[in-house]
Amino acid sequence: MSTTVEIVKTPDVLHGKPRIEGTRIGVFTIGESVRAAGRSVEDMLTAYPDLTREQVEAALAYYDDHPEAMDILRQQKEATRQRVLSQSRAPGASDDAKHRS
Structure with missing residues (x-):
């Protein structure tokens, strides 16, 4: 069973910054950790054990697709x-x- 991971922005959570739906984990946090600091997806799964690989990959895709916002x-x-x-x-x-x- 495949589920779609949503990246959402709501004004009352993380000041409207993009985040993984159902969490308070921002796309920017994941993206900067992996893309800028050189951490791996596995590192993110260890740091955030409630996240799935699909959620981390969705956050990274959003981060990469929205460079101006980042x-x-x-x-x-x-x-x-x-x-x-x-x-x-x-x-x-x-x-x-x-x-x-």
């Missing part, structure tokens, strides 16, 4: 990181933010 999410993540670093009281945190921009 770039926007990447930029948002970096902007948030910079904002947090600039507000941090940790020694050297604001210096890190300046050097990375």
